[in-house]
Amino acid sequence: MTDPTTGMSNPEPQAARKPPASSVGVLGWLRGNLFNGWFNSLLTILALYLLWQVVPPLFNWLFFDAIWANVPAEVCRENREGACWAFIRERYRLILFGTYPFDQQWRPLVGVLMLLAVIGFSCFRRFWRPWLGLVWLGALAIYLTLLGGGVFGLTPVRSDLWGGLPLTLLLAVVGIVVAFPLSLLLALGRRAENMPIVKAICVGYIELIRGVPLISLLFMASFMLPLFMPTGVTIDALIRAQVAIIVFVSSYLSEVIRGGLQALPRGQYEGAQAMGLTYWQMQRKIILPQAIKISIPPIVNTYLGMFKDTSLVAIVSLTDLLLATRQSFADPEWRQFFVEGYVFIACIYWSFCFFMSKYSQHLERALSTGHKT
Amino acid sequence: MSDTQGVTAEEKHCEAARRMPAPDNEAIIEMVDVNKWFGQFHVLKDINLAVNRKERIVVCGPSGSGKSTLIRCVNRLEEHQAGRIVVDGVELTNDIKKIEQIRREVGMVFQHFNLFPHLSVLENLTLGPIWVKKQPKADAEATAMRYLERVKIPEQANKYPGQLSGGQQQRVAIARSLCMNPKVMLFDEPTSALDPEMIKEVLDVMIELAETGMTMVVVTHEMGFARTVADRVIFMDGGEVIEQNHPEEFFHNPESERTKAFLSQILKH
Ligand SMILES: Nc1ncnc2c1ncn2[C@@H]1O[C@H](COP(=O)(O)OP(=O)(O)OP(=O)(O)O)[C@@H](O)[C@H]1O
Ligand SMILES: [Mg+2]
Numbered sequence: 100m101t102d103p104t105t106g107m108s109n110p111e112p113q114a115a116r117k118p119p120a121s122s123v124g125v126l127g128w129l130r131g132n133l134f135n136g137w138f139n140s141l142l143t144i145l146a147l148y149l150l151w152q153v154v155p156p157l158f159n160w161l162f163f164d165a166i167w168a169n170v171p172a173e174v175c176r177e178n179r180e181g182a183c184w185a186f187i188r189e190r191y192r193l194i195l196f197g198t199y200p201f202d203q204q205w206r207p208l209v210g211v212l213m214l215l216a217v218i219g220f221s222c223f224r225r226f227w228r229p230w231l232g233l234v235w236l237g238a239l240a241i242y243l244t245l246l247g248g249g250v251f252g253l254t255p256v257r258s259d260l261w262g263g264l265p266l267t268l269l270l271a272v273v274g275i276v277v278a279f280p281l282s283l284l285l286a287l288g289r290r291a292e293n294m295p296i297v298k299a300i301c302v303g304y305i306e307l308i309r310g311v312p313l314i315s316l317l318f319m320a321s322f323m324l325p326l327f328m329p330t331g332v333t334i335d336a337l338i339r340a341q342v343a344i345i346v347f348v349s350s351y352l353s354e355v356i357r358g359g360l361q362a363l364p365r366g367q368y369e370g371a372q373a374m375g376l377t378y379w380q381m382q383r384k385i386i387l388p389q390a391i392k393i394s395i396p397p398i399v400n401t402y403l404g405m406f407k408d409t410s411l412v413a414i415v416s417l418t419d420l421l422l423a424t425r426q427s428f429a430d431p432e433w434r435q436f437f438v439e440g441y442v443f444i445a446c447i448y449w450s451f452c453f454f455m456s457k458y459s460q461h462l463e464r465a466l467s468t469g470h471k472t
Numbered sequence: 473m474s475d476t477q478g479v480t481a482e483e484k485h486c487e488a489a490r491r492m493p494a495p496d497n498e499a500i501i502e503m504v505d506v507n508k509w510f511g512q513f514h515v516l517k518d519i520n521l522a523v524n525r526k527e528r529i530v531v532c533g534p535s536g537s538g539k540s541t542l543i544r545c546v547n548r549l550e551e552h553q554a555g556r557i558v559v560d561g562v563e564l565t566n567d568i569k570k571i572e573q574i575r576r577e578v579g580m581v582f583q584h585f586n587l588f589p590h591l592s593v594l595e596n597l598t599l600g601p602i603w604v605k606k607q608p609k610a611d612a613e614a615t616a617m618r619y620l621e622r623v624k625i626p627e628q629a630n631k632y633p634g635q636l637s638g639g640q641q642q643r644v645a646i647a648r649s650l651c652m653n654p655k656v657m658l659f660d661e662p663t664s665a666l667d668p669e670m671i672k673e674v675l676d677v678m679i680e681l682a683e684t685g686m687t688m689v690v691v692t693h694e695m696g697f698a699r700t701v702a703d704r705v706i707f708m709d710g711g712e713v714i715e716q717n718h719p720e721e722f723f724h725n726p727e728s729e730r731t732k733a734f735l736s737q738i739l740k741h
Binding site: 389 | 489547549572573575576578579580582584585586587588590592599600603606633634635648652653736
């Protein structure tokens with residue numbers, strides 16, 4: 100390096116100096132990000148103004164002017180400024196459990212808590228072992244037994260009475276778990292160039308299902324499937340809706356995974372083949388782990404959409420969380436507080452989605468192994 | 473044509489003894505009238521080639537002459553359309569069992585390493601032995617560590633490929649193939665994706681490997697390597713084997729004009 104004063108080469112290494120104060124700290128950040136140039140400053144001021152207009156009234160309505168106590172509906176009707184959370188306190192069991200028999204609602208509650216525990220447990224990678232599949236099978240069996248009853252002295256509860264969050268969770272969780280392996284097979288099948296029939300079936304399935312709205316699949320599953328069934332054989336409405344959801348999601352998911360497969364360099368296949376791995380060993384050990392890893396963001400995207408789309412089962416008269424909430428407005432006493440109801444379940448939907456999103460980000464970081472070769 | 477039997481006097485290596493007791497002059501790879509097309513494009517034309525056990529062969533030739541295609545046909549990464557390829561007594565057909573059997577015996581090292589980035593170095597090395605050769609994990613790991621020591625990077629065992637330099641990755645790739653205890657090793661331009669200072673570390677490993685008596689088919693432009701290691705140099709151009717000879721003969725008295733032109737190109741600098 101050259102000394103600027105003498106123009107001579109300076110053999111001493113320079114000591115590190117502090118950056119100028121204007122580029123660090125709160126002030127530096129503000130200047131660099133919010134007030135760099137008149138246009139950005141204008142935008143910042145405009146945004147602050149809008150926030151000032153929106154946020155305080157919203158918080159007042161949600162929290163400060165809201166009625167939190169367990170009061171009758173008349174009291175709420177007099178309070179025009181704030182939300183009426185008394186409505187939720189009054190009706191939360193109807194919202195959360197729908198038409199499930201009131202005195203038996205501990206059963207879906209225990210089921211949901213258990214399911215959440217299993218989900219939480221499965222989030223740890225060190226438990227990703229073959230036995231985890233058995234844990235899941237067991238958990239689902241217990242869940243269905245708890246809800247359906249009829250054994251161990253539990254009163255039988257018909258599945259058309261199941262509702263609310265337990266139903267939504269059942270549809271979503273089974274949808275997620277079953278659609279995943281199905282979509283892997285579809286994605287691999289679609290890429291099986293040397294098996295034209297398998298490939299054609301997969302392409303046909305994916306393109307057919309993807310081109311149809313979920314609502315029409317649900318309708319078809321509910322009203323058309325029975326027409327093809329021999330008389331006397333009926334399939335539970337819940338199962339029909341579940342099948343429609345799985346079929347729908349797997350077609351989307353398989354395309355997401357196919358995208359991941361296509362992103363892998365050919366060398367990965369060749370490296371695996373050259374060492375003598377069979378097709379399935381190669382897929383299982385080399386190709387799919389990498390393809391799934393790079394597809395995590397769009398996979399989660401698909402799952403979030405599907406989680407919220409479970410609310411469409413209302414049209415085939417399954418009382419999911421959304422329909423249960425709407426039914427809770429039926430009482431004329433409380434009818435005007437529907438916004439509170441929607442805010443409440445929005446928070447529930449949001450919590451699950453936020454959890455999925457955060458977990459997927461964590462997973463991406465945990466699975467990252469440095470640069471790609 | 474296989475008159476240039478490798479002189480491997482220094483047979484200190486134990487693997488040679490463990491291999492099938494076969495006469496030394498028996499060909500392990502035999503290609504008879506092999507032809508291959510990519511669509512209408514005739515890449516390999518009437519290839520006749522035999523590689524003997526313990527022979528070290530260097531394949532060279534201009535870009536696009538079909539060198540990669542030739543060695544990729546040996547383990548069926550490419551399919552040939554006419555002719556016969558027999559590897560260690562097994563003929564390559566569409567029978568997937570036979571293909572897998574041959575791939576178990578033939579190691580391959582690629583220009584771009586093709587390590588598995590989601591697996592650690594050790595897992596890269598033990599994958600084949602555990603899943604293909606059904607070895608117990610502990611044995612596979614012990615073998616893997618032995619080979620990592622042989623390629624001089626045992627301390628990298630628990631890193632991921634993405635954290636290693638190119639030269640280290642290629643040495644891991646060589647170790648990965650060796651862990652399968654192959655009878656033949658194929659190399660497709662193993663040093664041409666490497667920075668100059670890393671080429672030597674990989675070539676050194678390959679030279680040591682040659683000294684242990686491994687049968688090797690190496691596509692490379694490293695003529696120094698060809699001179700020191702090869703028993704036979706094969707020159708390809710336009711999908712044909714133009715010339716094959718001892719390295720000394722090959723470099724000093726090339727027979728064909730095309731070889732001369734190629735050598736003057738490559739030895740110019
Ligand atoms: N999958 C393929 N489809 C069509 N053409 C191909 C394919 N692979 C290779 N080729 C062509 O076949 C010819 C021989 O390719 P090959 O890779 O064997 O050459 P090479 O001698 O290894 O060359 P290089 O020194 O550049 O690696 C080239 O002209 C190439 O373009
Ligand atoms: Mg090549």
